[in-house]
Amino acid sequence: MDKLKLALIGCGGMGTRHLYGLRELARTPFNNIALCALCDLNRDHAELAAREAEQLLGAKPPVFTSMEAMVQAIPDLMAVDVVTDPSVHHTVVCQALDMGLHVLVEKPMAISVKACHAMIAAGERNGRKLSVAENYRRDPSARLTRHLLDTGRIGTPYMAMLHAVRGGNEIFITPWRHxxxxxxxLLDMGVHYxxxxxxxxxxxxxxxxxxRLVEPVRKKQRAIRDQYAFYQRRFRAMSSEVPATAEDTAMAMMKMESGVTVSFMMGIGGHGACRNQLILGDKGCLQSFGxxxxxxxxxxxxxxxRDQDAILDAIDDFELHPLLDHFFPTxxxxxxxxxxxxxIAYEQWELARAVLNGDPIEVNGTEGMKDVAAIYAICESAxxxxxVTATEIERGEVYAYQAEIDDALGIDT
Ligand SMILES: NC(=O)c1ccc[n+]([C@@H]2O[C@H](COP(=O)([O-])OP(=O)(O)OC[C@H]3O[C@@H](n4cnc5c(N)ncnc54)[C@H](O)[C@@H]3O)[C@@H](O)[C@H]2O)c1
Structure with missing residues (x-):
């Protein structure tokens, strides 16, 4: 089988997990990717990831600290998997697309709607694929929920609720996330929702x-559960407290094109917690978005x-994509x-299929931009x-909140 020659750019926490994604894919008959190189501004991160890749995939990829040097050394490189922090997604992705590479980029697609548009334009002018790694919707629970909606199992949906609130003032994975x-x-988790x-x-x-910004100072946790060497090493080096400048709590009413109204609430700060997901229809209800x-x-x-197993027993018209079915036989x-x-493996495989076979990309640049716009619509409305309308946000007509981000990062496209 032809394989996509791929390099990983950004070898931090999620970058490490993308190596595990490649390992999962390599174990299947669907494997269509060859990992050729790793790139990170921080050589230590890339070296640690290279050792991890050797353990996982049986060969140690070469390590680079610049994309130019990597492309010069590997002229037949076809694509990059960009897992840097979101403030540089647009820079790294536009550079890769302009070098003729296809791109899978982690969510959130970019730090602002303007930056998303720059990435879409770079993909179009270079005739290259751009895919956003949005994993939650690929889970069997999300696929099944969507199937129940599509097949009218709850009739016509009219209202929905997605509440994901957890309190506390701990550092949320990395200091940059504040x-x-x-x-x-809000952007980091909110785009998933x-x-x-x-x-x-x-x-x-x-x-x-x-x-709202409820917790302006975030404190280091006592310990973290993630056992990856990268997460543990970074945790040991983390300051005991860091300042927060980004809002950590949001509430919104969203009106959908279909006429459904959605009550949205998310928070990673303050006191109190609740998790609720509900889609109400005139013939039933789904208690999950997946x-x-x-x-x-x-x-x-x-x-x-019915829980998921009972649903699967009760219906016989649901099928997962063959690769997801291979991963999740139940x-x-x-x-x-x-x-x-x-x-992650499914996202990586999908990009390779798109490049090698011309298959469609599920979460393309426009989809990724709409997710970013939906979250910034909350901040711009506030x-x-x-x-505010989604169109105003997607076209940059209401922009005061993001203007501060674009100004700080020099995003002017
Ligand atoms: N889908 C998910 O479930 C999920 C989970 C965690 C993280 N993420 C996403 O993955 C991305 C990375 O998050 P993370 O937690 O791994 O961050 P991180 O800070 O752990 O890692 C980022 C890495 O990128 C490197 N980097 C920064 N700028 C670079 C550049 N210009 N060129 C090359 N390398 C550069 C850094 O040195 C670092 O090693 C974010 O977009 C985040 O939202 C997604």
């Missing part, structure tokens, strides 16, 4: 939102509540400890003190 011009928790909402219920048309390793729950019109990822890696 800085407005580096990412911010925006993408799930859009995947299940279609495009957003209007948003009224509020966004999520990595989660379960679809369906309440039918007769009141019966069509349920709950409890699968490799779910994170398998969903700043403007009014309801």
């Amino acid at each position: 800085l407005k011009d580096r990412g911010g928790p 925006a993408d799930l909402i859009r995947y299940q219920l279609g495009d957003v048309v209007e948003v009224y939102g509020d966004a 999520n990595r390793g989660s379960q679809a729950i369906w309440q039918s019109a007769d009141g019966a509540v 069509e349920n990822s709950a409890g699968d400890r490799a779910v994170d890696w398998k969903l 700043r403007a003190g009014r309801t």
Whole structure:
């Protein structure tokens, strides 16, 4: 089988997990990728990842600290998997596309809507593929939820709720995730939820939102659960507290093109917690949008509540994509400890199929931009003190909040 010659750019926490994704893919008959190189500005990160790659894939890839040097050394390189922090996604991705490489970029697609547009334009002018690694929608629970909606199992949806609030003032994975011009928790986590909402219920048309910074100082946790060498090493080196400039809590009412209204709430700060997902239809209800390793729950019109296994027993018209079916033969990822890696593998495989076989990309630049726009619509609405339309945000007509980010990073395209 032809293989996509791919390099990983950004060898931090998620970059390491992308290597595990490649390992999962390599174990399947679907493998269509050859890892050729690793690149990170920080040589130590790249070297650590190269040792990890050797363990996982059986060969140690060469390491680079600049994309130019990497492309010069590997002239037949075809694509890059960009897993840097989001404040540089647009720089790295545009440079890669302009060098003729195809790109898979981690979510959030970029730090601002303007930066997303620059990436879409770079893909178009170079005739190269651009795919956004949005993993939650690829989970079997999200696929099944979407299938139940598409096949009318809950009739016509009219209202929905996605609430994901957890309190506390701990550092959320990395210090950069608390800085407005580096990412911010609303963007970092919020795009996952925006993408799930859009995947299940279609495009957003209007948003009224509020966004707050509840915890201006974040404290180092006592310990972290992630056992990857990279996460543990970084955790040991982390300051005991870091300043936060990005909002950590948001609430919004979203009006969807379909007419569904969505109550959205997310928070990583303050006190109190709640997690709730609900899609109400005139013939039933779904108690999930799907999520990595989660379960679809369906309440039918007769009141019966079925978990994912019971749903799969009750219906016979649901099929996963063959690679997802290979990864999750029970069509349920709950409890699968490799779910994170398998969903990444699916994203990597999809880019390779698109390049090698011309297959479509599910979350392309426009989709990734819409997810970013949906989250910034909340911050822009809060700043403007009014309801904003998705079109205003996607076209940059309401822009005061993001202007500060673009100015700070010199994004002017
Ligand atoms: N889909 C998911 O579930 C998920 C989970 C975690 C992270 N992510 C995403 O992955 C991305 C990376 O997050 P992370 O937690 O791994 O961050 P990180 O800080 O751990 O790693 C980022 C790496 O990129 C490197 N880097 C920065 N600028 C670079 C450049 N110009 N060229 C080359 N390397 C550069 C850094 O040195 C670092 O090693 C983010 O977009 C984040 O949102 C996604």
